[in-house]
Amino acid sequence: xxxxxxxNSVAATGAIRSIRNQDDKGSITVLSRENRIxxxxxxxxxxxxxxxxxxxMAYLPEDFYAKNSVDLRLSAEVVAVDSKxxxxxxxxxxxIAFDKLLIATGGDPFVPPIEGxxxxxxxxTFTTWDDAAKLKELAYDxxxxxxxxxxxxxxxxxxxxxxxxxxxxxxxxxDRILSAAxxxxxxRIVAKKxxxxxxDVITEDTVVKIEGxxxxxxxxxxxxxxxxxxxxxxxxxxxxxxxSFLSGSGIEVNRGVVVDDRMETSVKGIFAAGDVAEAAxxxxxxxxxxxxWPDAYIQGDVAGAAMAGSEKGYAxxxxxxxxxxxxxxxxxxxITNPQDEKKFEILTYLDQxxxxxxxxxxxxxxxxxxxLVGAVDRAGIFAGLIxxxxxxxxxxxxxxxxxxxxxxxxxxxRSTLFAPQGKVA
Amino acid sequence: xKRIYSIEDACIGCHLCEVACITEHSKSKDPIKAxxxxxxxxxxxxxxxxxxxGVVSFSTNCxxxxxxxxxxxxxxxxxxxxxxxxxxMDTEKCVxxxxxxxxxxxxxVQRNLEKKKGNKCDLCPDRKSPACVDACPNRAxxxxxxxxx
Ligand SMILES: Cc1cc2nc3c(=O)[nH]c(=O)nc-3n(C[C@H](O)[C@H](O)[C@H](O)COP(=O)(O)OP(=O)(O)OC[C@H]3O[C@@H](n4cnc5c(N)ncnc54)[C@H](O)[C@@H]3O)c2cc1C
Numbered sequence: 001x002x003x004x005x006x007x008n009s010v011a012a013t014g015a016i017r018s019i020r021n022q023d024d025k026g027s028i029t030v031l032s033r034e035n036r037i038x039x040x041x042x043x044x045x046x047x048x049x050x051x052x053x054x055x056x057m058a059y060l061p062e063d064f065y066a067k068n069s070v071d072l073r074l075s076a077e078v079v080a081v082d083s084k085x086x087x088x089x090x091x092x093x094x095x096i097a098f099d100k101l102l103i104a105t106g107g108d109p110f111v112p113p114i115e116g117x118x119x120x121x122x123x124x125t126f127t128t129w130d131d132a133a134k135l136k137e138l139a140y141d142x143x144x145x146x147x148x149x150x151x152x153x154x155x156x157x158x159x160x161x162x163x164x165x166x167x168x169x170x171x172x173x174x175d176r177i178l179s180a181a182x183x184x185x186x187x188r189i190v191a192k193k194x195x196x197x198x199x200d201v202i203t204e205d206t207v208v209k210i211e212g213x214x215x216x217x218x219x220x221x222x223x224x225x226x227x228x229x230x231x232x233x234x235x236x237x238x239x240x241x242x243x244s245f246l247s248g249s250g251i252e253v254n255r256g257v258v259v260d261d262r263m264e265t266s267v268k269g270i271f272a273a274g275d276v277a278e279a280a281x282x283x284x285x286x287x288x289x290x291x292x293w294p295d296a297y298i299q300g301d302v303a304g305a306a307m308a309g310s311e312k313g314y315a316x317x318x319x320x321x322x323x324x325x326x327x328x329x330x331x332x333x334x335i336t337n338p339q340d341e342k343k344f345e346i347l348t349y350l351d352q353x354x355x356x357x358x359x360x361x362x363x364x365x366x367x368x369x370x371x372l373v374g375a376v377d378r379a380g381i382f383a384g385l386i387x388x389x390x391x392x393x394x395x396x397x398x399x400x401x402x403x404x405x406x407x408x409x410x411x412x413x414r415s416t417l418f419a420p421q422g423k424v425a
Numbered sequence: 426x427k428r429i430y431s432i433e434d435a436c437i438g439c440h441l442c443e444v445a446c447i448t449e450h451s452k453s454k455d456p457i458k459a460x461x462x463x464x465x466x467x468x469x470x471x472x473x474x475x476x477x478x479g480v481v482s483f484s485t486n487c488x489x490x491x492x493x494x495x496x497x498x499x500x501x502x503x504x505x506x507x508x509x510x511x512x513x514m515d516t517e518k519c520v521x522x523x524x525x526x527x528x529x530x531x532x533x534v535q536r537n538l539e540k541k542k543g544n545k546c547d548l549c550p551d552r553k554s555p556a557c558v559d560a561c562p563n564r565a566x567x568x569x570x571x572x573x574x
Contacts, residue, residue: 042500046520059502294498322527331527376523377536384530407474407481418485420430421571
């Protein structure tokens with residue numbers, strides 16, 4: 001069996017481990033566009049900010065590829081997939097045949113057309129190790145930065161730049177930062193902390209023109225007419241599934257590569273996992289891209305099992321984010337901003353002075369979402385309650401307690417999770 | 426693999442498992458020194474929970490899952506599943522992002538805020554059986570072969 005995996009990040013890792021769990025003979029070839037070993041992509045802001053060194057970027061033990069007999073090929077970009085002939089084509093024109101193919105190409109940053117963007121030197125996106133390295137290299141020449149986009153990537157870039165003493169302004173189109181992951185209150189708490197650290201956060205506005213002479217930037221003009229002086233611009237509007245090389249392959253691509261519960265695409269034998277895929281949502285079962293690290297791993301794991309010929313169900317993508325910004329830890333998961341509030345019950349506790357906030361979203365008897373700011377300890381217990389659809393009626397009154405734990409749950413749950421087998425409580 | 430299990434009805438809420446865990450992971454491995462004199466007191470990797478003033482008490486700990494949610498969520502690669510089954514946290518690699526805290530349904534990863542590192546059970550690699558189990562006066566903790574749930 002010839003397994004070929006496009007992409008060498010977390011989804012690929014989940015798949016490799018899963019394939020090798022069942023098949024230690026088949027050959028595995030990993031093709032990566034980047035000339036880097038697998039690294040913690042979210043760590044690039046730590047690298048930029050100087051809280052870790054390049055050495056700590058490695059995601060996998062050094063012997064991982066050898067141990068799993070993986071042929072890793074770096075700087076190998078796939079430009080086309082021929083589903084009929086079962087082969088992929090590299091930019092070098094080389095073709096590589098496969099029996100089972102995994103598309104784990106993640107996302108590409110999206111850069112919208114903005115007037116004045118063409119030809120400017122210090123305009124960056126922020127999604128790769130190389131991006132962080134480039135910014136670090138030029139750091140001596142950067143003083144004021146405008147970050148377009150107040151999502152996770154924009155805020156992480158802002159934090160990294162702040163840590164190396166750059167003046168940062170964030171411009172966000174929505175009425176608050178991190179609107180995808182945070183609810184209003186959590187967004188407000190983090191924005192307050194950012195402002196207290198001297199980061200300007202401008203909401204409900206956007207950059208319409210990048211001003212400057214030749215390759216140099218002098219500032220940006222906003223839709224509101226305001227002018228923000230800067231010498232560097234980071235475009236962090238979002239990422240899009242990296243699937244353009246699939247045109248002509250016959251593989252169904254909607255917003256991402258559409259997959260079933262085994263991560264198989266519309267073409268048999270070809271699978272997709274991670275940020276590039278569009279798989280079922282945990283709650284609605286409708287298909288959505290879910291661009292988060294843990295889900296990319298899980299999808300890779302499910303895909304790998306299917307590729308090696310066994311079945312592993314996919315419970316559906318459950319959004320979850322642990323984001324610490326300017327020393328305020330936040331964890332959010334599931335449905336945190338229900339559209340139709342009448343269908344949900346929302347419990348909250350807020351102590352804004354101390355940057356403490358807890359919110360639990362219930363639908364009927366089960367927890368469907370949680371937001372914790374500050375005391376995020378044991379947040380995973382909520383993840384367990386959500387995944388297992390536990391009836392929380394008996395301990396609903398305790399859900400907001402900061403020491404919330406298994407003691408508040410039922411004895412049955414405690415015994416199932418922690419007691420020795422065979423011993424019923 | 427061998428795992429630590431907790432028998433709620435036998436737990437007397439004495440927290441000796443936590444004391445033993447802290448001691449075992451201290452520099453001196455001496456409880457008095459660990460608690461009073463060492464600059465960095467470890468954080469217990471097992472958690473005794475109580476309600477109703479101790480009427481219900483029991484010790485929770487890492488299940489060393491076959492498919493650990495913490496490992497899947499870990500963005501730095503600090504969490505690894507070792508060949509012997511242990512789920513191991515390499516604190517050198519940990520960046521303190523708390524993704525494991527977010528993902529672990531057993532609430533078994535602690536936050537070491539001072540060091541900004543995750544903290545979790547390592548099953549006491551230097552001992553025959555884990556310190557918490559040996560310290561339990563009423564055998565409410567047992568160490569034996571079994572599944573994760
Ligand atoms: C700054 C930043 C911070 C983040 N923080 C978090 C966080 O805290 N928590 C979280 O859950 N998520 C976070 N994310 C998102 C997380 O990194 C992604 O969800 C995750 O990396 C997705 O993994 P993946 O394996 O699907 O793809 P990626 O990690 O995107 O890897 C895909 C790889 O495929 C390669 N590739 C693409 N096209 C081709 C081709 N045609 N041929 C060959 N190779 C190709 C790419 O170059 C890339 O190396 C963050 C992302 C960024 C950028």
